[in-house]
């Protein structure tokens with residue numbers, strides 16, 4: 034129940050065409066042309082480039098890609114709706130990624146899926162109407178020793194029990210990383226400086 038109010042990844046926003054991709058992204062798409070047999074064949078890389086920049090593939094981006102690839106916009110839309118990787122609207126503030134691969138499944142991932150569907154009223158590849166959550170069921174998240182695993186944006190939650198899931202859904206900081214990303218990236222630089230005399 035409640036599915037009717039969820040926004041599917043294919044639901045195109047009713048208001049407006051959304052933002053367009055930058056000239057840099059267009060240039061990047063064009064740079065693929067010599068490596069592919071036809072412009073049409075650059076469709077998937079082009080869509081990934083657009084989604085990397087915008088977080089989703091807006092109608093404006095679809096039109097821009099259609100122009101670049103010399104195709105009708107409907108051809109681009111067909112591909113976007115076919116592949117589950119692409120979204121036609123901004124994803125929720127928190128993106129929940131639940132592992133459904135074997136280890137996590139054996140450890141109870143399916144119960145968590147049901148609970149997420151119930152609590153938030155969304156299924157795989159849908160977004161809550163308030164824009165707070167999107168839900169994605171993924172293959173192995175590479176933390177099998179500590180399943181079931183649920184990622185909230187970039188934060189990995191391990192050994193998620195149903196009780197822990199409720200806490201995660203209620204916690205505004207459920208996506209806060211223990212160590213800020215910048216520190217992780219800085220580490221090798223510090224090392225290099227140490228070796229510099």
Ligand code: FES
Pocket residue numbers: 132133134135136137138172173174175176177180181182
């Ligand atoms: S099986 Fe779930 S993280 Fe690998």
